[in-house]
Amino acid sequence: MSEGLHLSLAQVSPIPLAAQIHCAPGEVLALVGPSGSGKSTLLRSIAGLYRPNSGQISCSGEVWYDSEQGINMPTAARRVGMVFQNFALFPHLSALENIAEAMLDYPKAERIERARSWLDRVHLAGLEKRLPRQLSGGQQQRVAVARALAREPKALLLDEPFSAVDRSTRESLYHELAELRQELNMPVILVTHDLDEATLLADRMSILNVGKTLQTDSPDQLLAAPKSAEVAKLMGMRNVFAGRVVRHEASHTVIAWGEHELRVRQREDFIIGTEIRWAMPTAGVLLMPSRSRESETLDNEIPVRIVTMLALGEQYRVTLKVGADRVTMNVPRHIAQRYALAEDQQLSVRLRGETVHLMPIEA
């Protein structure tokens, strides 16, 4: 209970919350969800900027909030470093003064000295006297990060810290943050709606919707084994469908999907006859005809019709009609050209049964 940051909140109104998170020291936990999913509210609760109705928040053994004991430590006493979406630098103070303001515990001369070394660390030496408006977006973000860390926080909170900078700046800031985090030994909570960003920067991700933490796992685990169709969809998976467990065989399970039967990874924990959801990554759909004998693999040949072909850089995103459902697959441009793929074309594809993940239907 003492290590890292623990949060457990439950309330119905004004904002519904049902959240449990834990972030170990040195770990980066991303809170991911669509806008309005409550991720910022969780972050603000940790910082003491929002007061939930009930629950507990503690960090490195210190209770910050406990509704039962009536504890609600004020923000200034919690020692959090927060980077805001629009950075929230003090507009009338220089870069140096902005950072120094977070270190009021130190005598003034030392404050300035330390603020200077922070500016060095975020590669902004020489810009001490600049006002925030005289800095670029990326430079403002660095000042904001330095100010948050200068506080010597027990937890670092990042609220969509990359959303206000352009794409190319973002790339280099990702690298800097990834470098910086090697030296950080406090829990780091990153709020973002960008899955790629979360996958890149976070050790674990917590998927949120309507104030509820649905699943917390590593990015790989979340993609391979989402707990529910809701998580799968929030993870950006396009191929999520309804089905029914038909039978279990020695090496695999057979599910019914519309008029087709699919051989998928064995899941004997699902009772025969159960209605289920199943998900499959776009990489689980293959265009090429099967070379090996079907019985040795879990490939399922399915006749489809191409509905749309969307050019996305090097790839085509191809939508296929199967019964009433639509399956998405990605096809490299040169392959699409070799096979002369076109809309309305009829063809057969292979669904790789070993990539199919079964999920219970949520209540």
Added chain:
Amino acid sequence: MDWSALKLSLELSFWTMLILLPVGVFLGRHLAWTQFRSKSVVEALLTLPLVLPPTVLGFYLLVAMGARSPIGQAYESLFGQQLSFSFAGLLIASLIFNLPFAIQPMQRAFEAIPQEVREAARCCGLSPWRILGRIELPLAWPGILSALVLTFAHTLGEFGVVLMVGGSIPGETRTIAISIYDRVQAFDNEAAATMSAVLLIISLAAISLSYFATSRLGKRHDHV
């Protein structure tokens, strides 16, 4: 030229401005950032002096502060003199009359400070007083300054309320605006012209100062 009237007007304006500074900062800040059920009622009441005819406001104030009113009697038993037709009474009337001029610009100024910036200050561990002195006041300063200048200039020129509450007692309640009116009534146009010119220059100077300062500070603070 009625120097005592000018001095009295300047004193009245100065004290009104000085007293309304903390009142405006407190109320303006509170109105800017807190939501409460009767907020629009409070805002309407604070704006009322702006639309009410000065004579109407003056009349009610006169009744409220008169020798027979509870307020007037309390004042008299405390200080041994009448509240209406005194400088103190005039100051109270002036404070009430100037509430919207002081509060509204300050409220707008505080509203312009992003919530994130105030929250960032709290996350940096700043105490409420440090946040006020180091972050809020410097950022709201252009609005506070223009509120003060408006109040000052407006008090200097106020006529209706002053006449109703203060009358025209030389050295006590005869302000320069009243004095100008008296001079015109006495066909002393020359004195009225001189005093009008003085009032014009002071008002113009005050407003110019306000605009100059606001635009300079505004430049420093824009891009919040």
